[in-house]
Amino acid sequence: MTVSFNCLIIEDVEEHKRSKVFAILNMIITGAGVLTPIAGVVIADFGIVPTLASIYFVGGILMTVMFFIRNRYTDETAVGKELMGMHSQTRVIQSLASSLRLFGKSFYKRRLLPIILITVLSNLILQLNFFQVIFFKEQLDFNDQIISFIPVVTAVTVMLLYLVIIPRLKRRSEEKYVSFSIILSTVGAILFLLIPSGNIAMLFLTLIILAAGNFILQTYRDSLLMNRLGTHEKADMFSAVQTVMTLTAIPSGYLTGLLYHYNPVLLFSVILALYIVLMVIMIFLPDPQKHSQAMITYKNM
Numbered sequence: 001m002t003v004s005f006n007c008l009i010i011e012d013v014e015e016h017k018r019s020k021v022f023a024i025l026n027m028i029i030t031g032a033g034v035l036t037p038i039a040g041v042v043i044a045d046f047g048i049v050p051t052l053a054s055i056y057f058v059g060g061i062l063m064t065v066m067f068f069i070r071n072r073y074t075d076e077t078a079v080g081k082e083l084m085g086m087h088s089q090t091r092v093i094q095s096l097a098s099s100l101r102l103f104g105k106s107f108y109k110r111r112l113l114p115i116i117l118i119t120v121l122s123n124l125i126l127q128l129n130f131f132q133v134i135f136f137k138e139q140l141d142f143n144d145q146i147i148s149f150i151p152v153v154t155a156v157t158v159m160l161l162y163l164v165i166i167p168r169l170k171r172r173s174e175e176k177y178v179s180f181s182i183i184l185s186t187v188g189a190i191l192f193l194l195i196p197s198g199n200i201a202m203l204f205l206t207l208i209i210l211a212a213g214n215f216i217l218q219t220y221r222d223s224l225l226m227n228r229l230g231t232h233e234k235a236d237m238f239s240a241v242q243t244v245m246t247l248t249a250i251p252s253g254y255l256t257g258l259l260y261h262y263n264p265v266l267l268f269s270v271i272l273a274l275y276i277v278l279m280v281i282m283i284f285l286p287d288p289q290k291h292s293q294a295m296i297t298y299k300n301m
Contacts, residue, residue: 023219027162040148114284115225116241118178121281122217123245125274127252131260131267139264140197153204157211174227177220179282185213186275192268 043051133150136142188210195202225241259267 021223023162023166023215026215026218027158040144110284112228114281115221115228117281118182118278118285119221119225119241120245120248121274121278122221124248124252125271126214127249128256128259128267128271128274130253131256131264134260135264135268136203140195140203142198142200142203146200146203150207153207154211157208158215161212161215174220174224175285177216178224179285181213181216181220182275182278182282183213184209185217186272186279188213189268189272189275193265193272 039051039055133147136147136150137144188206191202191206191209195206256267259270
C-alpha cells in the first residue's frame, strides 16, 4: 500500500514540488504528537491496555473507511494501468525475487546508489530508535509527565519548520537539503549521548535538533528518490527499496533489544555510528549542477 500510495500522490506533481507533498504528509503524521498529553490523561484514568485497545479499535475502523473512500474517489493513472497489465500474472514470490534483483542492480548505478543507501540506513535508524523513550525514563530519570511532552515538542518543531522556516529559506537542491539534514541529525545524535540525567533543557534542545533533522531528511530523501526514477520504473524500484527496508526491519527489533539489554548507551552509539556512515555516503551524492539531466531509466534492469 505504501508503494502505490506514494506513487499515486506524486504522479501528477511537478518534480520541484514533490518535496512539499512529502513534507505535508510527514507534518500530518508527526503533528498527531500534539494529542499525546491527552492520551496520557486517559491512560492515567483507565490504564494502558484499555486505552490502547480502544485506540487500535477506533483506528482500525477509520482506516477501513479510508480505504473504501480512497478506492471510490481515486482514479488509476495511465502509467498505473499500464503497469497493472505488465504485472498482472506476477506472483508474490516472483515479485519479491524481482524486487531484490532490482535492488541489487541499483548498486551499479552510481547516481542512484547513494540515495538508496541513505533511504535504507535512515529507515534502519528509525527502527533502532524505538527504545528512546525507555532510555529517557530508565537511564536519564525523566518522569512520565516530561516524556508525554516529547511528541508535542517534535510536532511543534516540524510545524514551525514547514510553515515558517522552510518557506523563508533560499531554494536549494534536494541533495543539499538531504546533506544538511544528515549533518543536523548527527549533531542531535551526539547531543543525545551527552544529555545529563534530569536536564530538561538539554533534553528538549536535543529533541528539537533531531526532529528538525529527521523531518528534513525524510521529506527530501523520498522526494529525491522519486525524482531520480523514470516514470515506468518508479513503482518497481520504490517497491524494491520498500522490500529491503521491510526485510531489514525484521531483525532490527531483536538487535535493538539485544543492544539495549547489553548496554543502553551502546545502542545509541550505534545509531550515531550509522549517522556518521550517512555523512560519508552523502559525499557521493551527485552534484545537481554537474548532472542536470534526468536519471537514466531502468528498462534494461
